[in-house]
Amino acid sequence: MRLSKVISLLAALVLSSAAALADAPRRVVSLNLCTDQLAMLLAAPDQLKSVSYIARDPRASAMPEEAAHYPINYGGAEEVYLLNPDLVLAGAYTARATVNMLRRLGIPVYIMRPALTLDEVSIRITEMGAALGREEAAAALRSSFETELAALRITDGPRPRAAIYNANGWTPGENSLPSQVLKAAGFTNVATEAGFAYGGSMPLELLVMAEPDIIISAAAYDGHSRAEDILTHPALRALKGAVAGEQVGDNHWICGTPHVLDAVRNLSAARRALLEEAN
Amino acid sequence: MRLFLILATLVTVLFAVSLTIGPAETGGLQSLAALLTGSDGPLPMVMREIRLPRALLAALIGGGLGMAGAALQGYLRNPLAEPGLIGVSGSAAFGAVLALQAGLTATATLGLPLAALLGAVVGVFLVMGLAGARGGSLTLILAGIAISALAGALTSLVLNLSPNPFAANDIVFWMMGSLADRSMTHLWLALPFIVIGAGLLASTARGLDALTLGEDAAETLGLSLSRLRLLVVLGTAAIVGGATAVAGSIGFVGLVVPHILRPFVGAQPSRLLWASALGGAALLLMADISVRVILPDRDLKLGVVTALIGAPLFLHLIFKTRRELP
Structure with a gap:
């Protein structure tokens, strides 16, 4: 390869990455827990x-400490x-009125769909990387995520x-991230x-009749709500006494x-404990 | 006696039907057998821990509210009096919500029904103070509307201020009432209050009969009006407190039942008391069966059904009262 060609190739590379930098948004504001x-x-x-x-909010977010470094909206x-x-x-699911108003004001809004698998x-990692002009960081994050997942x-x-x-008897169905996490951790989802x-309220009766091997719930919030009363129902407690219980906070999935x-x-560890107990 | 038999049979049948209804579609006889004799498997647990408390609470709360309505109507001699309409249920709900959100219920087991009872007592005294013990229908209803609105607003405020993100959704429960997913724990919380309240109201039977002759005549018969008033207030508050603490405010039961049964007991308040207790149990069991049949997958609130039955009757009563006024 001649030197001049190398130089022109290098110049083209520099120029295009500079262009990418110029295109990348510089003042990004996130309105949604997952895009955050x-x-x-x-x-x-x-x-x-x-x-x-x-x-x-540590109950919902997996990164509350990091979020403390950013101004909130x-x-x-x-x-x-x-x-x-x-x-x-x-x-x-961000308020449509807000999104439409911002678009009318000429601000580009990137809407991320939820990940169901x-x-x-x-x-979503790749898409977010593209939206932020951070393709390389996204590729690195994606490959480390995929390697770790394959190992787990x-x-x-x-x-x-x-x-x-969970509260209100809510249970995620087949096409939901928690259900896919369960599957990856070696469980079958009763729902x-x-x-x-996609998920819905499962009456307590049906849960008891389904006789699951393990029940996974989030811890209750402070204060009282009738929605969470169901998690301390004697029938559920009796069932939990008979089967294993595991707490997985919403923030994880x-x-x-x-x-x-x-x-x-966490769930793979719970499964190992469950299988050891059975033996 | 015949009325008693008919009502008791109705309650028994509805109670059995209530036990056989649920999202887990199990055969009726099989379910009842599991309830009485089952030992293993999930079905006896479903029957004993989920369906039995629900049916028992419906009968207990319905009975209590029916009786409270009959007693209030007898004492105030006003067919529009009813714990829900005059704001007593709303005040009880506010008391219960305050206790729950303040964490009082975690330290004292009976804190929840006691706080609801206290709310109900305040509500009854307020409404009677505003309307006057001999107040007309109009003042009574207006006072009730004002107290209901205030109690409802305060309940919503407390629930919106709660750190719990689900609490705000409970506003519907406290306003309309539901028996979904209630347990034996709730039954034991409500039972003593409703039984004591019913006992207090039962002791007013003779006094209420005497009162039909007019207050002066009743006093010459040796009736203490202030004692009667205290018994009615405390009995109603105990019933409404216990019921609302576990099931939210369920309106119109105490209005509809005495109204339907009054002709059958010769408009005699003492007989109307027990007839309304049985009738209330039947009505609430029926309402709780219908919410589960109409929308089995969702928690349709009991107050929706009782209001659909009760509100037209209420309108009819207002119309009748208006005609009787000069």
């Missing part, structure tokens, strides 16, 4: 200007506009039947057998981020 976390994982220093207030169109963002990240977690994934051996049971495709690996890890 992916953006915190991927954004360049000083690129992310604000995350939602929920990102600091409450997702109102007015406060977001005053932050003068050149990209706003929102979730599919572990493969979609990888896809349990594909053979017995599959105990697990039920995820899938009961025909819940509410969002499709590499933090779902923690949930896979």
